[in-house]
Amino acid sequence: MTFGIEFVPSDPVLKIAHYAKLAEQQGFDNVWITDHYNNRDVYSTLTVLAMNTNSIKLGTGVTNPYTRNAAITASSIASLNEISGGRAILGLGPGDKATFDAMGIAWDKPLTTTKESIQAIRSFIAGEKVTMDGDMVKFGGAKMAFKAGNVPIYMGAQGPKMLELAGEVSDGVLINASHPKDFEVAVQQIAAGAKKAGRDPKEVDVAAYACFSIDKDAAKAKSAAQIVVAFIVAGSPDMVLERHGIDVSAKSDIGGAIAKGDFGALMGGMVTNDMMDAFSISGTPEDCKARINELLDIGVTQIVAGSPIGPNKEKAIKLIGKEIIG
């Protein structure tokens, strides 16, 4: 099993560097940094992490092909790969519609844009001159002037077509989910894509990019994850809620409470135990280990401890290192 950790650079970069160094000492393999325009810049953050760590791999978790042209992404990730001594991973997804709306960017053909961008980025990384006339991505003979080295490309994906594409073209998939029921479906879709492309599905690292919260006190761990789970429920497709037996009307109730900032209501019963079970890996080290083992059994190969990680991040990183990775 590979173990990763996600940080959202809504925190100052040097604070994240401190956590990343600690995670490296505790045996984590990968650190993933999210990309949204309103947080610290993902590549600046990863560069500081590169300078403060030695062995942990450094990934965008995930960037997108709309706010950054594929040539710029290739240049940025290649620079990070050079600075870090070959530790860069490019995580790329279609992006977050809500932030694009705020930025005035049209979210046209996200699947096609992701597919064509990956094709272009792979060519840039391979040092090729890129001439492309895709539906969404076009290049007229662009070429990097320096060598990128080897950079794995992961995809952020949830939808069936995106997962199939990930099976066809990616080195790994970061899936925002925590429950075996979601991965049973996802693993099949990835395998179908891999087979279509004549690949062995085992070539694709399947990562549970999970809402994770660990503490020796289960109640404290769960309470720290409740608001994150509320956001997941509010943003989940109906099909995913139904898969977990969650009443679809809860989505608008919870969305309304989030919009009003009524965190009291969310923490006071709106986010149910069933929702916590479906959308988080949370509880004591034993609780978390039990869920991780279920995920590994059905084909997950990387666990990524995502927000909030625990009620106390430092303690949580050390607990994961000692009790789970250990």
Ligand code: F42
């Ligand atoms: N988004 C961010 O902006 N920043 C992040 O830091 C971030 C992190 C992250 C980590 C893990 C992860 O899994 C996702 C993450 N995301 C992040 C979100 C990510 O960028 C995507 O928004 C998210 O993965 C949703 O993708 P999805 O797999 O649900 O794909 C969407 C686009 C979808 O609708 N997919 C459909 C499917 O079945 O998979 C396919 C839709 C389709 O076929 N569209 C056609 C096309 O060409 O695009 C067009 C169809 C038409 O008629 O126009």
